[in-house]
Structure formats: structure tokens, C-alpha cells
Amino acid sequence: MSVGEYKPGLEGVPATQSNISYVDGLTGLLEYRGIRIEDLCKYSNFLETSFLLIFGELPTMTEFDSFRHEILHRRRIKYRIRDMIKCFPDQAHPMDALQACAVAMGMFYPLKRDLHSADYIYNAAIRLIAKIPTLVAAFHMMRQGNDPVPPRDELSYAANFLYMLNEVEPEPLAAHTFDVCLTLHAEHTVNASTFCALVTASTLNDPYVVLASAIGTLGGPLHGGANEEVMRMLEEIGSIENVKPYLDRKMANKEKIMGFGHRIYKVKDPRAPVLEELADKLFDRFGHDRYYDIAKEVERVATERLAEKGIYPNVDFYSGLVYKKLGIPTDLFTAIFAIARVPGWLAHWKEQLADNRLFRPTQVYTGLHGITYKSISDR
Ligand code: SDX
DSSP, X not given: XXXXXXXXXXXXXXXXXXXXXXXXXXXXXXXXXXXXXXXXXXXXXXXXXXXXXXXXXXXXXXXXXXXXXXXXXXXXXXXXXXXHHHTSOTTXXXXXXXXXXXXXXXXXXXXXXOTTOHHHHHHHHHHHHHHHHHHHHHHHHHTTTOOOOOOOTTSOHHHHHHHHHHSXXXXXXXXXXXHHHHHHXXXXXXXXXXXXXXXXXXTTOOHHHHHHHHHHHHTSTTTTTHHHHHHHHHHHHOSGGGHHHHHHHHHHTXXXXXXXXXSSOSXXXXXXXXXXXXHHHHHHHHOOOHHHHHHHHHHHHHHHHHGGGTOOBOXXXXXXXXXXXXXXXXXXXXXXXXXXXXXXXXXXXXXXXXXXXXXXXXXXXXXXXXXXXXXXXXX
């Protein structure tokens, strides 16, 4: 293996073949199973999109009714997992809590049937899509010393999550906005956390561990953790007047602007304008948010300087503003990204299983050979 073939971060190196989603980073195109993300956000919903991603086609009415009914009625979590959450430190990060709960969840569903069987895959998908939001909401309520709010089977997927967060049934606009955010974040080809899911899937471990691996990877600030960092950046900037001095300082220190840049997109991430539109509607209905004005100024000033490098706002730049307006605390933003990405991870897990080969790349060795061992007294 020559050094020339080594690509840091596997940049531009195909790691798999997939027909789940497609990104064109030069034109800002994102398609799930060939359907443009803008159309899915306009005409579909998160659960129908989840079915599309995992099973490859939009469901018939019967398929969708059954899929949705299963999910809406299997959102409760085991009391032992609730007891485990009680033992977590209050200051634990929600992503760490979620990763621990994902593995714990799998302990209750040991693999009894063939990992490749359609009904095992279907049931694992239902359970994970149904229960991950309940785990996030339960952790949030319990870290405040409250009992978790049980899911209400009659509420939609999006409305129920917002309800479990603060025991208030959200207005239709808030629930619809959150549902669109979930669709926007559901899948994005072989990003870092999906690649991690593929590697774990290729060892034939169970889907609960596969998702725990992916959740751990998503949490980093260069990946899904950026949405929290963007909100903190906007709060630190504090005013429109402070945007330019803040960015001057960041760029002078060669620091990255959170929510900007992307390994694939060299134009504005197509998900960002959809989030901007959602933010506009929310602010019209529930009152303006000065952080939106600060964000628009950050986008203007940062784009002036970074556009020539193909660095523009990504999906994480505006998502936090929407979540904040929906009353969601900043440190839950990445856990929400994880809730949304579950169908994408499951789709890649299923696709890997169908034509599996254990991931085992090689390396370019840069170390020494034939070193003589020295006893500690001689060192
Ligand atoms: C997500 O991959 C996916 O699909 C991920 C995702 C998904 O849906 O799963 O889209 C979700 O993770 C979005 C990205 C969220 N992360 C951030 O917002 C963190 C800030 N962004 C950067 O860390 C960065 O843009 C990355 C990590 C996202 C991508 O960076 P690359 O491709 O590794 O590029 P790089 O770090 O090699 O930078 C190339 C140049 C450098 O300048 P030079 O040294 O060549 O002069 O661009 C500069 C970088 O300094 N640069 C930035 C920048 N991002 C890159 N400069 C300022 N601010 C930034 N945000």
C-alpha cells in the first residue's frame, strides 16, 4: 500500500455501494431514494420518510397505517431502563445518556432469530424509531427530578416528543415544524456516524449496538454536535454589532465557524434554506428571536470571507434556532439529530446486512522495525 493511496479521513474514497440517498455537493442536491428532500419536506412526513429510507419505497396506505400504528403504540420504555436513567449524573450529556440507553435497550431483545430475517429487522426498526425519543425525553425530565412523561398513543410522532419534554401538547405549527426538521436530518449518505454504523453492522452485531456506535460518533462537535455549538456561538456573540469582531477573532485564530462548511457541499447545504423558512414561520407565529438576526449577520459576514473556499452554512447552522423556539434546551439539540437519524442508520444497517463484508481497511505503516527490547533498568 503506497502513501499516495492514503486519503486522510477517507476523503473522496467510496466505502460502500448504496441506493439509499444521494448528495451532489456542487449543485446542493439531496435525494432520499431518488426523491428530493424539498419534496419530502413539503408532501411527506417523518414516519413515511422513515419507511421509504428503510424499505426502499413509499408505503401503501395499508403498509403506512400498520407501520405508524406499531410505532405510536410501542413508545414506552422498560422500567429497568427508567431506573438506570435515575442513576445517571444530572450533568450527564444527553448524547451519553442516549448511547448508554440504546445498548441497554438491546439487552431486553436478545437475538433469538436470524439477524437477516425480515421480521427481526422490521421489529428492531419499529422499536428503535418508537423508543429513542422516549429515552431522550425521559432523561430530560428525570435530570430535573421529575417523573418521565409517558407517551400518549393518540399524539403524532413529533407532537408526542414535544409533549413528553414538557407535558404541554404543542400547537399544530410547532409539531409540523418539528416533523419537518426530523425529515431533514433523517439521512445523508456515508457521513461519519453512518460510516461507524456500517463498520459495526459488518461485524454482525445487533442493531441496538450499531445505533449506539453511531450515536457516539454523531456527538462530536465536527459532526452532529455542531448544532449545539452554533447556538452557543450566537449567544456568545450576543448582538449584531459584535458579529464582525467575533468572526475576525475566530478567523485570525484559524478557528472553525460552527455550522459552516461541509466535506461534500461546496454550496449552501440544501437543508439550510428549508430550516430558515421554518424559522421564519415560527417567529411570525410565536414572536421574533434576536438570535435569528445575529445568525443572518453571521451568515452574511462569514459567507463574504469563506465562500471563495466553498464554505457555506450547513444543516446545523439554523436548526438550533428552530429547536430553541420550540422550547428545546440547547444540550438536547444533538440528541434530536440522533432521533432523526435513526431511520437513516437503520437503512444502512439493513443494506450492509444484505451484502455484508467485514470492514477491515489497511494502513500506511510509518513506524520502525526490528527494535531490540530494553529492560526497564537500562532505559
Ligand atoms: C454535519 O458529512 C455529513 O454529511 C455530515 C452531516 C450529516 O447530515 O450527517 O451533514 C452533518 O456534520 C454537518 C457539519 C457540521 N460541522 C460543523 O459545522 C463544524 C464546522 N465545520 C468544519 O469543522 C468543517 O467544515 C467540516 C468538518 C464540516 C468539514 O471540513 P473538512 O471537509 O474536513 O475540511 P477541512 O477541515 O479540511 O477544511 C478545509 C479548509 C481549511 O482551510 P485551509 O487550512 O485549507 O486554509 O476550509 C476551512 C479549513 O480551515 N474550513 C473552515 C470551516 N470549515 C472548513 N474555516 C472556517 N470555518 C469552518 N467551519
